[in-house]
Amino acid sequence: MHMQMDWIWGLIGGGIIGLAGALFLLVNGRVMGASGIIGGLVDGSGRSNAGERLSFLAGLMGAPIVVVLLSGWQPESNVTGNIAALVVGGLAVGIGTRLANGCTSGHGVCGISRLSTRGIVATLIYMAAGGVAVTLFRTILGVV
Amino acid sequence: MRNLFSALSGILFGVGLMLSGMTDTDKVRGFLDIFGAWDPTLMFVMGAALIPMALAWLWAEKRSPVLGGNFPARSEPEITRPLVLGSILFGAGWGLAGLCPGPAIASLGFGGTGVWIFGISMLGGMALAPALRVRLDAMAPSS
Numbered sequence: 001m002h003m004q005m006d007w008i009w010g011l012i013g014g015g016i017i018g019l020a021g022a023l024f025l026l027v028n029g030r031v032m033g034a035s036g037i038i039g040g041l042v043d044g045s046g047r048s049n050a051g052e053r054l055s056f057l058a059g060l061m062g063a064p065i066v067v068v069l070l071s072g073w074q075p076e077s078n079v080t081g082n083i084a085a086l087v088v089g090g091l092a093v094g095i096g097t098r099l100a101n102g103c104t105s106g107h108g109v110c111g112i113s114r115l116s117t118r119g120i121v122a123t124l125i126y127m128a129a130g131g132v133a134v135t136l137f138r139t140i141l142g143v144v
Numbered sequence: 145m146r147n148l149f150s151a152l153s154g155i156l157f158g159v160g161l162m163l164s165g166m167t168d169t170d171k172v173r174g175f176l177d178i179f180g181a182w183d184p185t186l187m188f189v190m191g192a193a194l195i196p197m198a199l200a201w202l203w204a205e206k207r208s209p210v211l212g213g214n215f216p217a218r219s220e221p222e223i224t225r226p227l228v229l230g231s232i233l234f235g236a237g238w239g240l241a242g243l244c245p246g247p248a249i250a251s252l253g254f255g256g257t258g259v260w261i262f263g264i265s266m267l268g269g270m271a272l273a274p275a276l277r278v279r280l281d282a283m284a285p286s287s
Contacts, residue, residue, distance in 0.1 A: 013164020094269020
């Protein structure tokens with residue numbers, strides 16, 4: 001039962017994520033890639049459209065806060081208490097997504113839906129690497 | 145106008161990530177646990193997200209963006225060294241912390257200090273990436 005509800009929420013949430021990407025593409029003419037939007041502000045490559053990036057990030061961070069305040073629902077995040085894992089994981093995600101030019105949203109959602117070779121290859125690689133990492137760090141070492 | 149629609153996309157993205165379970169690091173690790181007790185929920189998230197997005201790409205084919213400019217050009221189907229190495233690093237960090245860039249920003253407001261530690265570290269990694277890319281390119285002139 002619990003699992004079944006998860007699937008339904010997965011479909012609903014996923015559909016909304018797809019609408020967000022479709023809106024950003026059709027109206028603003030841009031690919032909705034989270035790592036690219038953030039990274040362009042960090043390394044200065046996105047200075048020319050910083051306003052667009054900051055508005056996107058404000059909506060992305062602000063909307064869940066409003067949902068929590070209005071609904072009283074406290075979503076699970078289950079973030080690990082292992083600080084080293086968070087620091088190393090954050091660094092790897094930051095460096096990796098910028099080297100690869102994309103993450104789950106850019107290469108995954110926006111790339112696969114366009115049948116982009118780079119998007120499909122990147123998604124297969126980061127999912128496989130994620131599988132290995134979970135097996136190593138959670139199943140074998142038990143650190144997260 | 146651009147900023148308004150940008151914020152609207154961000155809002156939809158944040159709500160979608162939150163409802164779908166993508167901000168629950170246990171669900172993400174459960175999905176990545178392909179050699180263990182695999183949780184397929186995030187497959188449904190990805191599948192559902194691809195439908196509106198694929199329709200948008202089709203619609204975009206012979207048109208221009210509503211607010212002007214051009215749609216992003218298709219990238220060369222070139223599998224470069226930074227794409228492969230970067231994706232390996234990204235996947236490893238995603239599996240370790242259970243967070244990727246979008247859900248990390250979306251859960252800053254409700255996920256506790258751990259999300260902030262991850263987020264600040266991620267920004268640091270993004271700041272380091274251009275210098276690393278230069279070195280990577282110097283090592284392999286072909287890519």
